Every structure is written in C-alpha cells, then in structure tokens.
Amino acid sequence: MAKTHKAIHTPGLEGALDRLEHLCRARGQRLTRQRRAVLSSLLSAGRALSAYELLERLRPEDGKSTPASVYRSLDFLMTLGVVHRLESTRSFIACEHPETPHWVQFLICRRCGQVVEAEDERIAAATESLGQRLGFALDQRVVELTGVCEGCRGSAARH
Amino acid sequence: MAKTHKAIHTPGLEGALDRLEHLCRARGQRLTRQRRAVLSSLLSAGRALSAYELLERLRPEDGKSTPASVYRSLDFLMTLGVVHRLESTRSFIACEHPETPHWVQFLICRRCGQVVEAEDERIAAATESLGQRLGFALDQRVVELTGVCEGCRGSAARH
DNA sequence: GAGTATTTGATACAAAGTATCATTAACCAG
C-alpha cells in the first residue's frame, strides 16, 4: 500500500507539476490533488484526451471523480495556460511550452491523432492585424489545422 | 392553406437558393426540401445557429424534422461549401461568399454574437506554410478569433 | 491545529451528435 506516485517516466512530468505549483502559489490559487492528477494524466497520455477519457484514466486512482469535477479542473488548468482545449476534436491536451503566455496553433493528424503545438509569429501577427482591421479586440484565437502528418502519409500507399 | 413560401425578404436569399440548385445539379446531388429549408433558415437568421436552434426554426413549417436529419442536411451543405461550422461555438452559419471555394477565418463577438467571415491571404499563406514546414498535408483549417466587436466596445463604457 | 473560503462529491439534468432501418421522395428515363 505504498502510496508513492507511480513511477511513470514521462519526460518533464515533474517539472510540469512543479511549474503548476508555482503558478498556483503566484496567483494565490489552490493546488488540489485532482488538479495535479488531471495535468499529470494529460501529460502521461502524451496525446489529446476527451474529458471522459481523462475521467476514466483518473478513476483507478481516484474513484470519486465526476464529469463536473474533471471539467472544473480542466477549466482551471486552462486559465493557467498549462492545458489547451482543441475545439475541433472536443479534447484537451497539456501545453508543450507553458513557460510563456502564448497564442498557439495546433496541427492535428486526422489519421494518427498526433497533435503538434506551434507558435508561429506570422500567424499571430496576421490574425492580430485582421482583428484590428475589422475592429475586434481579440481575446481568444482558435487555430486548428487538420490534415495528415508526414508519417501517416508515408504509410498510406494504398487507401 | 396557401403553401407558397413565406415572403421573407432576406437579401440574397433567392440568389443563394439558386446557387444551391446549380451546385447540386453540377454534382449530381439531390436538392431536397429540407436542404433548401435549412439553408434558407440559416440565411434568414442572419447569424450562427446551433443545430437545435435551427431545428426549432424548421419545426413550424416542417414538423417532422429530427436532429439527425438536420445534421445530415448541414453536413451536406458544408461539403458544398455554402454553410460553415463554428467549432468554438458549436454552431452553423451560412457562407457569406460562396462563389469560390475558400479557406476562411471567423471573427466572433462574444457579446453580441456577430460573426464576420473573412478571407485573409496572409493568414491563408501563413497557415499553409506552417503546415508544410511541419510536414502536414492540410485539408481543414479552423481559424476562429473571438473578442469584442467595435459596436459592443462602444456601448460598454462600464462593465 | 483550528478557521475559512474554495473545491469537490453526488445527483440530476441539458445540450450536442449519431446509429439503424423501414419509408418516402427526388431525379431520370421513357
């Protein structure tokens, strides 16, 4: 009944959890067990998960998680910027470079589900300038580019 | 019991329905009453509607519409390019310039719900080039920029 | 270690989207 963390070796997991702790402290917000579990689950998944997939991964460790509580934790982690939501797949993914606040773009492979988080300055500049030109004060930018990744195209001779 | 169309005067409605007819004919696809009704309902709404809002607007004229059939019509109209789906608000909107196939961006006002459909070349070029750089063959680009429109900022002195 | 405000658990529900299969209707040919 050792209750030590499972020694999953996800690169950067420890660092990410430390960062989470600091972020919470800096903002005077509480770091709860579930918030930690949600982030760490997303990190070790290594891919985007729906809220309910996430819930299932939490269950073994924490049988009393509910959809509402998972969504609450996800919302919290998103305001901290350490988790992003993919609108076009209704799923959530851990941020790949949460050091800085950022406007990012996602590239999503429709075959293997791989998601790459990019931070392209041309896109950032172009969207910002479009917003200004049309008189919008933007506060959220969803840029999700779906297609087929290189690997999948390679292994797609037929079909 | 006159079953003539209601004489709603939405600018461009007739033109849009004609275009729909031609598109269907050109592709050898069927133009059904419901498909016409869905497009015309979206057009006269003049804003984005959720599938269920749309369903309610269809009901008075066509009491036997169901969610499934509405979604089917929407999917059809989207493949034709005359309707777009807004991922970030889970809603649908008639295309504002369906003449040409296009990659568009949406600006969405979070206060009044206004949606502007833009076709910005810098964004198109930048996203395409990002895709190439990362090895993705893109087939879908979701660019949805949310903020507050000029009008709403004006009338927002307080709050 | 106790106090307090925040978070969570439990429950129930709302909203969004899909599967299946028998029936209907759009289109075409004649």
Place this chain on the structure above:
DNA sequence: CTGGTTAATGATACTTTGTATCAAATACTC
C-alpha cells in the same frame, strides 16, 4: 407525366459532451 431506382428522410433510441445545485470535504493561512 408516369413509373422505377436510389438516395434521403422519419422514427426511434442511444451516445457523448457539458452544466447546475448544494451539502460535505480540504487546502491554505494564521
């Protein structure tokens, strides 16, 4: 203007995704 054919719809039931409410638990401060 018939039918005949095939794609689309209707009916039904269900899955997935997301929220509201309020009492109980817990993270943080002192």
